[in-house]
Amino acid sequence: MEGFEIKDYSAIVSGLITALSTLAAVLITNHFHLKASKQNSSIEHQRDISQRKLEKIEEFYLLFEKWETNTSNIYLYHLRVYTGEITYKQVLEATNKKDNYLPNDVQKLKMLLNIHIPELVSEYEKVDAARSKVVPYIINSPNQNKLNTQDFILIQKHFDSTCKAFKAKLCELANEL
Secondary structure (H helix, E strand, O other), X not given: OOOOOHHHHHHHHHHHHHHHHHHHHHHHHHHHHHHHHHHHHXXXXXXXXXXXXXXXXXXXHHHHHHHHHHHHHHHHHHHHHHOOOOOHHXXXXXXXXXXXXXXXXXXXXXXXHHHHOHHHHHHHHHHHHHHHHHHHHHXXXXXXXOOOHHHHXXXXXXXXXXXXXXXXXXXXXXXXX
């Protein structure tokens, strides 16, 4: 290799060092961009999950509100029988005419609860328990079941307050997202 001098080698070595430095800089930059991209993707994914859960909570809240209102209205119709304002037959006619639920509303309510907000199932069971205490007052006329009007009012108020507490838990969960 005649004709190569030290300055030729230094030009090749400096070019090689420059190329390696550039390549290393590109690799380091890509590594940090990839890391930031993964982090942003993870944050965006978490935000999407939170948004979807919030939408499901809102949908559940609306269905629950509708169910609570309809259930309370039925109980209030029956209370009017206990106070002697209307007959049990009139209540049955009035409540059978009402079509306040769309098909599968209650099933959808329970599906949303069990799939999307299972952390509130135990709270919902309290609502269901309060509702079940009112049922004996409406399955038969007051003459047949011999139940007390004041007890019916207290149990209805308990149902209302249990529903209110449950909705507060729903709001609390939504605000945590």
